[in-house]
Amino acid sequence: MIKKGRHSEVVIYSDFVIKKFKAYLYSNFLKEKTALNKLKKYNFVPQIIESIEKELIIKMEKVEGIELRIIIKNSNDTKFLLNIFKIIFKICFILDIEGIYKDEWNRPFKHVIINDKTIKIIDFDRCLICSEKKNLPQFLSFVFNFFNLYKDYKQTLIEYIQFLEKQISAYKTFGKP
Ligand SMILES: Nc1ncnc2c1ncn2[C@@H]1O[C@H](COP(=O)(O)OP(=O)(O)O)[C@@H](O)[C@H]1O
Ligand SMILES: [Mg+2]
Secondary structure: OEEEOOOEEEEEOOOEEEEEEOOOOHHHHHHHHHHHHHOOOOOOOOOEEEEEHHHOEEEEEOOOOEEHHHHHHHOOOHHHHHHHHHHHHHHHHHHHHHOEEOOOOOOOOOOEEEOOOOEEEOOOOOOEEOOOOOHHHHHHHHHHHHOOOHHHHHHHHHHHHHHHHHHHHHHHHOOOO
């Protein structure tokens, strides 16, 4: 099966996938390769198997499950959704510690894939390797908007984000002289 992404073509085999970037998108290839390599110690990203620079190809683990957008569309169970969001909060926290800003958390619908064992995040080709921009605030804003909380709890959200920023920097420097 072949899926056409905005920047690539993804060929799905029985137990891996091959993402081939469009010819002029070397920097997208490089970003995804760097992010997947940096994050390979975590099981919330597809494990990178191989990358071929001159063909702009990344071979990686096939992620199976249901996209978040389908769960959101079909579930009226707020508690269930909140449990999923809570796991994504943890993933965003780790991404912030690792200094990989995925962006796109304001539209997390197709990049979060859920099955009965794991939640995985795909598509890192637009990420920024930097520590200034944070995933968690962006995803928290999405969740607050999603539950229509944004207006009433804007100040709470801002304070919580400031608290998290301190936590993230504390974890980042943990163990370093
Ligand atoms: N590791 C993977 N496992 C399973 N399906 C994948 C994987 N990576 C991508 N896909 C599928 O291919 C589609 C396009 O991939 P994506 O990384 O979003 O491409 P692009 O960056 O070009 O938009 C995804 O929406 C998903 O359906
Ligand atoms: Mg992409």
